[in-house]
Amino acid sequence: MSRGRGFTARQRAYLLSLPAVRSVGAVRIRYSEGFREECMRRYGRGESPRRIFSDAGLDPEIIGAKRIERCIARWRKESGVDPPGRVPGGAVRGEVRDGSDFGARLDALERDVKALREAVGI
Structure with a gap:
């Protein structure tokens, strides 16, 4: 995704071909419920968000790394899922704040x- 310009027609067509994607607008992606659930399940087991998205064909080079971070943050908040070694609020267990x-x-x-x-x- 080019900064500030949105997705090209070719990128939108590619993204729409992925089972993880429900719809794609000029600048917005809506993900399938199944992908969101699988994403949080894998994230809860400690897998990296980048790996999860990449495995689904959602390369950070296309959708942007920041979009992945924001999705995970939003879905974590909605689902209450934290990866191993984390406690609610994002602190690492045993971390001195x-x-x-x-x-x-x-x-x-x-x-x-x-x-x-x-x-x-x-």
């Missing part, structure tokens, strides 16, 4: 490492 408990977390990890070393005799 504001740094306030970094020191305490580091101390706990150092204690764990020390205990493990003693247990294995290192």
